[in-house]
Amino acid sequence: MTEPSDVAILAAALRRDGEDLRLYVAVLAANLTDSLPAGAVRAKRRRSVRERLAGREGSVVELDVALGERRLLLRVDPEGRVAGEDCHEVRGVVLSRRPVGLDGWIDALARALTEAAAANARAREAVERFLS
16 A cells, blocks of 8 residues: 555656646656656657757657556647546556546656555656656
């Protein structure tokens, strides 16, 4: 069982530096991709002509994090607004979807990471990286 204070501390760490949403989502995508097992995080990107010519990856427009039976989606529209979904998924079938704002998405991610960390050493390392 996870402590509520553990979830709150992780959620606060995830919220840190969230002023510029596009940059925040890009950094969060990179950190999660580096920290979690392969395939747990997918980042969909959109590249402008300028980004292609400069050889850059482009902006993250969708972040998809799968932890156990939980799938968390975060979308960024062209105006920089974010929309999140917290999904319950079993064997690739989405049983329920709940739209959430950025704060709700971060709380759900913190909860999912904390639960995964309790059962998985690699997820525990990911949580420790966010807190450091």
